[in-house]
Amino acid sequence: MNNLWILNMGFVALLIGTGIYCLLTMKNLVKLLIGLEIIAKGVTLALVASGYARDNILVAQSLAITVIVVDVAVIATALAIIISINRHTKSLDVRKLTKLKG
Amino acid sequence: MHLFLMIGLVAFSILAVLSRDLLKSAICLAVASIFLALVFFKMNAVYAGVFEVSVVAGLITVLFITAIALTRGDQEVAESRRHMLIFPLFFLILIVIDILVMKKLLGQIPAIAGSEAGTFGEVLWNQRTFDLVGQIGAIFAGVLAVLALFRQGGKSHE
Numbered sequence: 204m205n206n207l208w209i210l211n212m213g214f215v216a217l218l219i220g221t222g223i224y225c226l227l228t229m230k231n232l233v234k235l236l237i238g239l240e241i242i243a244k245g246v247t248l249a250l251v252a253s254g255y256a257r258d259n260i261l262v263a264q265s266l267a268i269t270v271i272v273v274d275v276a277v278i279a280t281a282l283a284i285i286i287s288i289n290r291h292t293k294s295l296d297v298r299k300l301t302k303l304k305g
Numbered sequence: 306m307h308l309f310l311m312i313g314l315v316a317f318s319i320l321a322v323l324s325r326d327l328l329k330s331a332i333c334l335a336v337a338s339i340f341l342a343l344v345f346f347k348m349n350a351v352y353a354g355v356f357e358v359s360v361v362a363g364l365i366t367v368l369f370i371t372a373i374a375l376t377r378g379d380q381e382v383a384e385s386r387r388h389m390l391i392f393p394l395f396f397l398i399l400i401v402i403d404i405l406v407m408k409k410l411l412g413q414i415p416a417i418a419g420s421e422a423g424t425f426g427e428v429l430w431n432q433r434t435f436d437l438v439g440q441i442g443a444i445f446a447g448v449l450a451v452l453a454l455f456r457q458g459g460k461s462h463e
Binding site for chain 2 (some may be wrong): 207208209210211212213214216217218220221222224225228229230231233234236238239241242244245248251254255258261262263264265266267268269271272273274275276277278279280282283284285286287289294295296301
């Protein structure tokens, strides 16, 4: 365990915290996706930083690439859903998605 | 240098969250991705850095900008001002908790034994074969989902 790793993981926590704050407080659907993207950045950084600290950078890189590819698929699908929602509700406000509300 | 890159990464991520204009948010996110890629290059994770620049800073930003352009005009969503004002306080508390807890928490994680040998290609093809299969599956699932969603949207318009 070295100090650089602790520093990196500290920044990972800040990134994930910022992303969670965005997910909890923002009302715009695109902003929510941006929050998700920031959390994904934090996770990728955690993987690579841990691999670097433990001298396992190759495995860490391959896992990071997996996370990035899955993230792209998620973002593409979510943006398509957002455009579809926008066509129906004419808005990006998450509070207007009340059709399934009991 | 490393600290500067990390501060840039977090600062642009915060700007992406707090910016009122969605286009500015998307561009701030791309800049944050470039900072992250530079961090990866500094850690000798070249392949991850290249993916971060080309896929996250390039492709995802293009996807975001396309989506923002397609939904423009309807994007005015009233965000609560209170949340913007609370954010600095939230962030300070997060930093304090981070400094107090992180070192103790990380000390409890056991070390992984042994370092690895070989090249990145060997590790990726020999050890992480199932990851690759999963990635291909995820990409196809994403493509099919986007196709299905847009086809449905087209029908409802007709």
